[in-house]
Amino acid sequence: MRLRRATEADGRLLLAWRNDPETRRWSHTTNEIALEDHLNWLRGVLASPARELFVAETGDGTPAGTVRFDRLDDTTWEVSITVAPQCRGRGLARRILAAGERELRDRGGGGTVLASVHEDNAASVALFRAAGYAEVRQPDSPTGRFRRLAKELEDG
Known part of the structure; x- marks a missing residue:
């Protein structure tokens, strides 16, 4: 799995x-x-x-998804991941997330990474838990039906 920075040329693909x-x-x-x-x-x-957006590509250069990090404050990022519809079910989400975390660390983006996951999205909850994210309890969370999971990344 390789990441590259997203460009405006990716606009239609990312929208799809x-x-x-x-x-x-x-x-x-x-x-x-x-x-x-x-x-x-x-x-x-x-x-x-304050934002990092990457397109993940498979070894043959096929776009497989995205990973985005939004800086919330000096030490906290929020992660968002999308797997391309035609690439789902192949276990790529874990590889995309891991590549994104490496890229963020390499760019000096250590600190806390938060994921906001719909409570009924068992696959995403399992993905983040397997990657070392732990549930963060938030009373009166503004995320509604979304769970927050967090992981500490060390600077690269």
Whole structure:
């Protein structure tokens, strides 16, 4: 699994993955996103020093998913991962997440990484637990039906 920085040229591909019904099912925002809105969001992400967005590719260069890290404060990042619909069921999520964590560490992004996972998404909960994330109890959580899991990363 190799990661590369996302570019504006990835916009339509990332939108197709984002608007996939299974992806939307587990997202905080479940409605479809319009192309122009998505491209504006993507430009903002790419321009932000507080966000890291990577496209994961298999050994033959096939795009397989994304991993994104959003800086919440000086020591905390939130992770978001998407596996391309055509690549699901192959165990790639764990490899994408691990590659993303390595990349973040290599860029000096140590600290706490948080994942927000829909409480009914057993596969994602299992993914993050297997990767060393532990549940964070949050009374009156603004995430509603979402669980928060956290992991400490050391600087690279």
